Amino acid sequence: MTKTCAELFQGMECTIIGNGDEEVAGLAFRSDCAGPHDMFFCIVGNVVDGHSFAQDAIDRGATVLVVERKVYLADATDVTEVVVADSRKAMAHVAANFYDHPSRDFSLVGITGTNGKTTTTYLVEHIANAAGKRCGVIGTVGNKIAGVLERSDHTTPESPDLQQLFARMRDAGCDVVAMEVSSHALDLVRTWGSTFAVTAFTNLTQDHLDYHHTFDDYFEAKALLFSRDYPARRVISIDGAWGRELWRRCSEAGDEVITTGFDTTAQIHPVDVTYEAARTIVDLEVRGRRITVTYPLVGRFNVENVMTAFGCALQLGLSAEAIADALATMEPVPGRLERVAAAVEAPISVYVDYAHTPDALTKAIASIKALNDQRTCVVFGCGGNRDATKRPIMGQAALAADYAVVTSDNPRREDPLAIIDDIVGGMDGADNFFVEPDRRRAIAAAIAWAEPGDAVLIAGKGHEDYQIVGTETLSFDDRKVAAEELERAFGLKEQD
Numbered sequence: 270m271t272k273t274c275a276e277l278f279q280g281m282e283c284t285i286i287g288n289g290d291e292e293v294a295g296l297a298f299r300s301d302c303a304g305p306h307d308m309f310f311c312i313v314g315n316v317v318d319g320h321s322f323a324q325d326a327i328d329r330g331a332t333v334l335v336v337e338r339k340v341y342l343a344d345a346t347d348v349t350e351v352v353v354a355d356s357r358k359a360m361a362h363v364a365a366n367f368y369d370h371p372s373r374d375f376s377l378v379g380i381t382g383t384n385g386k387t388t389t390t391y392l393v394e395h396i397a398n399a400a401g402k403r404c405g406v407i408g409t410v411g412n413k414i415a416g417v418l419e420r421s422d423h424t425t426p427e428s429p430d431l432q433q434l435f436a437r438m439r440d441a442g443c444d445v446v447a448m449e450v451s452s453h454a455l456d457l458v459r460t461w462g463s464t465f466a467v468t469a470f471t472n473l474t475q476d477h478l479d480y481h482h483t484f485d486d487y488f489e490a491k492a493l494l495f496s497r498d499y500p501a502r503r504v505i506s507i508d509g510a511w512g513r514e515l516w517r518r519c520s521e522a523g524d525e526v527i528t529t530g531f532d533t534t535a536q537i538h539p540v541d542v543t544y545e546a547a548r549t550i551v552d553l554e555v556r557g558r559r560i561t562v563t564y565p566l567v568g569r570f571n572v573e574n575v576m577t578a579f580g581c582a583l584q585l586g587l588s589a590e591a592i593a594d595a596l597a598t599m600e601p602v603p604g605r606l607e608r609v610a611a612a613v614e615a616p617i618s619v620y621v622d623y624a625h626t627p628d629a630l631t632k633a634i635a636s637i638k639a640l641n642d643q644r645t646c647v648v649f650g651c652g653g654n655r656d657a658t659k660r661p662i663m664g665q666a667a668l669a670a671d672y673a674v675v676t677s678d679n680p681r682r683e684d685p686l687a688i689i690d691d692i693v694g695g696m697d698g699a700d701n702f703f704v705e706p707d708r709r710r711a712i713a714a715a716i717a718w719a720e721p722g723d724a725v726l727i728a729g730k731g732h733e734d735y736q737i738v739g740t741e742t743l744s745f746d747d748r749k750v751a752a753e754e755l756e757r758a759f760g761l762k763e764q765d
């Protein structure tokens with residue numbers, strides 16, 4: 270499949286210097302991934318200027334460069350240069366053209382918000398599948414086509430990868446695609462040129478201030494998914510002030526909005542909730558009608574996610590009855606309040622959860638406490654090279670548990686002890702915690718602390734089966750490590 274350079278830029282202002290009829294074989298934004306007859310996008314990044322990799326891309330066979338300023342390469346007279354105002358936007362525009370706008374061929378549901386995106390996409394997938402639709406999923410745990418999960422580096426892929434994924438989903442016959450849309454993706458226009466049927470907002474609480482700097486900027490990045498760039502039907506949780514602001518904007522623009530929330534003015538809200546150990550029963554009011562939903566997920570925050578997914582499915586045209594029926598057979602989401610299964614009957618319960626923000630940690634601890642009336646110990650850390658200002662707030666939040674073990678998450682290129690110091694800075698004066706930088710030992714210590722009936726919550730890494738230390742990615746899965754430590758503590762494994 271090839272298209273000419275001029276075809277790919279149709280609908281976008283640009284200056285083509287060279288051969289507009291040049292056939293383009295593929296799209297690349299990393300020079301080491303460029304191949305023969307590719308178009309290479311020179312992106313001015315936050316770390317380096319992609320224009321400096323133009324020669325490398327040419328050496329690997331690229332024949333078209335997309336640039337924000339002409340590069341004038343020696344010995345490359347047969348190279349075509351396309352000068353644009355914004356290489357990232359050009360890349361997204363070209364990628365959608367290159368793959369023939371695949372998102373127009375299915376109903377794309379885009380979900381944004383600080384927490385709850387993965388869970389909500391899984392809920393939408395399950396409901397759509399139960400209704401006989403074929404649903405693709407794009408997000409943090411990976412990308413799913415026809416039920417097969419593929420790992421990915423990003424929550425929301427860069428535009429050429431995203432459009433290629435859409436094309437594969439279209440070709441696999443997907444009717445619906447449920448996609449997590451990160452604030453980074455919106456700010457870096459990875460989704461530009463995509464056609465959404467529904468866009469949904471879960472919540473906005475602190476995260477990623479290393480990138481967005483202020484809450485206002487973080488919100489405005491999320492709000493782009495509800496702007497004229499992405500016309501769609503909307504689902505908005507109005508439990509928080511940011512959601513209410515988004516609702517105001519969408520209503521003003523004349524969008525078709527379904528509101529959700531514990532707020533009784535929301536179109537979808539709970540009238541009564543029963544939290545049980547392995548399931549939740551919710552009497553929902555859905556646009557003036559009562560319907561009971563029972564589903565095998567736990568925790569108050571999952572009531573919010575269920576309502577958001579319910580709204581998305583209604584916006585896709587499914588009936589409330591079909592949605593309620595589907596929820597009854599929902600399966601657990603990997604690494605989200607997942608109970609650790611060990612090959613030993615343990616008198617304590619251990620859960621793994623992906624809470625890596627202050628709000629998520631607060632809510633995950635509260636959910637475990639609501640499930641278990643004895644003591645709770647939380648094991649957690651914070652990621653390196655990510656928002657450092659959330660660390661002391663997470664430290665403070667962890668004190669809501671009876672006991673906390675502060676450990677390492679993915680330290681990345683930061684000193685693990687310096688990250689822990691930041692966390693402990695928020696735990697001043699408390700004596701119900703201790704520090705163990707080694708995550709396995711921290712998990713073992715929490716299990717040793719627990720008495721029969723107590724619960725241990727291991728937060729922060731959820732489904733991740735690795736730990737990033739420096740530039741190395743080591744094998745580490747909280748669920749496996751916790752199972753091993755339970756087996757060691759309760760008799761099946763020999764002590765080292």
Ligand SMILES: CC(=O)N[C@H]1[C@@H](OP(=O)(O)OP(=O)(O)OC[C@H]2O[C@@H](n3ccc(=O)[nH]c3=O)[C@H](O)[C@@H]2O)O[C@H](CO)[C@@H](O)[C@@H]1O[C@H](C)C(=O)N[C@@H](C)C(=O)N[C@H](CCC(=O)O)C(=O)O
Nearest residue numbers: 298299300312314315316317319322423424425451453454
């Ligand atoms: C903050 C962020 O998202 N940064 C992304 C951004 O980086 P950048 O603008 O700084 O780019 P850069 O590294 O300066 O490089 C500039 C250009 O030179 C190219 N280059 C660079 C080096 C090289 O050797 N060769 C080369 O060609 C790069 O491909 C790029 O096109 O553009 C790069 C590709 O163009 C992305 O790889 C990079 O993602 C980084 C790795 C990242 O970690 N992003 C995370 C934070 C992220 O996107 N997370 C969200 C989820 C967040 C959530 O939890 O909600 C996600 O959607 O995944």
Ligand SMILES: Nc1ncnc2c1ncn2[C@@H]1O[C@H](COP(=O)(O)OP(=O)(O)OP(=O)(O)O)[C@@H](O)[C@H]1O
Nearest residue numbers: 383384385386387388409570573622623624629633
């Ligand atoms: N609606 C919610 N409100 C607050 N916290 C939530 C909510 N849903 C889930 N959480 C918490 O956030 C964690 C991550 O959930 P989930 O993966 O669904 O969110 P996410 O938005 O996809 O996060 P990320 O993009 O960082 O992967 C969960 O493990 C849980 O602790």
Ligand SMILES: N[C@H](CCC[C@H](N)C(=O)O)C(=O)O
Nearest residue numbers: 625651652655678679729730
């Ligand atoms: N997508 C999130 C995930 C964080 C998960 C946590 N385990 C960490 O590594 O900080 C991020 O990149 O900020």
